[in-house]
Amino acid sequence: MSKVLFMNMPAHGHINPTLGLVEELIGRGEEVTYLTGEEFREKIEKTGAKFKSFRFYLDDKDEDTDTSASEVPYEVKEAVKMLERVVKTCQSVFEVVFSGEEKYDYVIYDSMFIIGAEIGKALNVPTICSHTTLVNAFEAPSNPEGLECFMGEFEHVLNSIKEMEETYGIRFPDVISGYPVAEGMLNLVYTSRYFHPVVKGIDDSYKFIGISVADRKEKMAFPFEKIADKKVIYISLGTIFNDSIEFYESCFEAFKDMDVKVVMSIGNRIDIGAFKSIPDNFIVLPYVPQLEVLKQTDIFITHGGPNSVNEALYNNVPMILVPQYADQFAVAYRVEELGAGINIEKDKVNANLLKEAVTRVLSDKSFKVNSEKIGDSLKDAGGVSIGADEILEFVSSCCEE
Incomplete structure (x- = not known):
């Protein structure tokens, strides 16, 4: 039995596709700890996984503070605020993952969970990325025009990032250029190869497992x-x-x-x-x-x-x-x-x-x-059964190395 840390964005579209896979892994004897937003506690615990939560600041605009000078363009101010929310969210994740004494044998994380790979490296365990959307489906990010003239506005956030890197021994992804999408040593994609368009960057580490259909145990009356x-x-x-x-x-x-x-x-x-x-x-x-x-x-x-x-x-x-x-x-x-x-x-x-x-x-x-x-x-494509096969085979091969 291995101990698994599963990290995900607190959003239905990112969590629902993973529930069947979590249940399958638990059914095969894996011990899964699932880290996401508190509002998903009940749904996660119904799978049999252990639940842990972090604070997700990306949707929490009420706590934004505007310290920029009046002449700073609106787009730059918004970029600063977004980066502040990203950093606070990551800090919350780090506090949960690194403050306890629990050890994990491998980590699984959503492709939008940008620090998943770095956490895996810091824990020195294999990393598996869960792609609940099409790979490379997002347009390349672009900076607000003239951003290089206002880098001073980001100084306090960049200092926070540097402090986190030193504290937790991680390398923070480049979030100045946009919101990066992660990948793992193994990548599970919840669709078929037939449905997925042909895009650059897909190699043998990407496994198309189809849809994860699981009983969400939703008690809804419907006529x-x-x-x-x-x-x-x-x-x-x-x-x-x-x-x-x-x-x-x-x-x-x-x-x-x-x-x-x-x-x-x-x-x-x-x-x-x-x-x-x-x-x-x-x-x-x-x-x-x-x-x-x-x-x-x-x-x-x-x-x-x-x-x-x-x-x-x-x-x-x-x-x-x-x-x-x-x-x-x-x-x-x-x-x-x-x-x-x-x-x-x-x-x-x-x-x-x-x-x-x-x-x-x-x-x-x-x-x-x-x-x-x-x-x-x-x-x-096989669904969660094939997904679990791919994970366990991959983790076993990592142990042999």
């Missing part, structure tokens, strides 16, 4: 009887950029007269009472059991988050994609490229476009056929 024997449209913009009342109103207008049942998940940032009128053929809820709903869905309107797209394709569901930010654009493009959905720019969304897209997908069987082809490739 499944209301969507039985109906064409079902499921709509969700995920858990972050999901507060566009205008988008939801466009959906109401687009589908109110169609002979379909529409399930709409809106999150907790909008009060359902804010809507003027909800059509009779809509079920609108803050959250729904997505995995179960997708099993009865004919078309999924989504933000293009990698996890949501994987779950839809695993269930052979074609999509209308309205990407909001970051890697969602690359994911949406790939779905459309392989003929499993239609991509709509978020700034161009309206009721007519949505209705036309849904009508086209429902009437053209190729979208369903192509989604099934991708779904089969995800299933054939």
